[in-house]
Amino acid sequence: MNTxxxxxxxxxxxxxxxxxARGLGASFAQALVNAGAHVVISDVLHDAGQQLAKDLGPSAHYVPLDLLDAQSVRAGVDAAAQWLGGLDGLINNAAITNSGGKGMNELSPDTWDRVMDVNVRGTWLVTAAARPHLAASGSGRVVNIASDTALWGAPRLLAYVASKGAVIAMTKSLAREMGEDGTTVNAIAPGLTLVEATEYVPQERHEHYLKGRAIQRPQVPEDVNAAALFLLTQASGFITGQLLPVNGGFTT
Incomplete structure (x- = not known):
């Protein structure tokens, strides 16, 4: 029997x-190279990004890109498209937390603004800079990495939760705006994933996720890769403006 x-x-x-350069983004880059794609790794962690590109071989390249600097974003996206010879897909993965463990009355306005500037404004800036390159592809794909914290309202993480909720809403608007280019825009909402960025998360939060999942095991980056890669394929061309939670059934 054929399978x-x-x-x-x-x-x-x-x-x-x-x-x-690391974490979930590095896992995406590795999976993309394994799937035959050509990948540009962008980050502000220059040494780690350059090393990862070297480790992944000739199909990968690093460009510096700082989401807090609009000029850096434009230059980084253009440099990526130049090295790749065009652009078919974009994964907006870069984000910061910064507000973890602080209640709403403990947050400073500066912390709130920084999280919003990186996670929301940065996602918009990268997507806007990439739009003409994706449109030229004729089958452009954008995958925004949100978070399931925005679906269940994780406490003491307000700025991050709000920013990821904004990314989800922005995905729907961008999908309608970029649909005229033939570009799809979707979002993935991973659950708590075992990467460097979640090492600070209290053990009780890890246990809360583990017990609340339909599939009761720790979530690893590889659990998210296939969803992201599928949304970059030609086969996903009529799926846009959608949110896909990937969290083992923690939210329904």
Whole structure:
């Protein structure tokens, strides 16, 4: 009996991943190269980004990109498109937390503004800079990495939760605006994933997730990769403006 392969093929697809020097972004970059894509890793962590590109081989390249600097964003996106020879896909992965463990009355306005500037304004700036390159592709794909914290309202994480809620809402608006280009825009909402950025998360929060999942095991970056890669394929061309939670059934 014939069986269908679950392998996702992205041979020749040209993809930019922000915040890709480590953690979930690095996992996306590795999975993309494994699927046959050409990848640009962008980050403010220059040494880590350059090392990852070197480790991934000739299909990967690093460009510096600072989401807090609009000029850096434009230059980074253009440099990525130049190295790739165009742009077929974008994963908006870069984000910061900064507000973890603080209640609403403990947050400073500066912290709130920084989280919003990176996570929301930065996502908009990168997508806007990438739009003409994606439109030229004719089958552009944008995948925004949100968070399931915005779906269940994680406490003592207000700025981050609000920013990821904004990313989800922005995804729907961008999908309608960029649909005229033939570009799709979708969002993924991962659950608490075991990466460097979540090492600070209290153990009780990890246990809360573990017990609340339909699939009761820790979530690892590989759990999110296939969803992101599928949304970058030609096969996903009529899916846009959607949110896909990937969290083992923690939210429904």
């Amino acid at each position: 269908m392969s679950t392998e996702i093929i992205l041979t020749g697809r040209r993809v930019l991943v922000t915040g890709a």
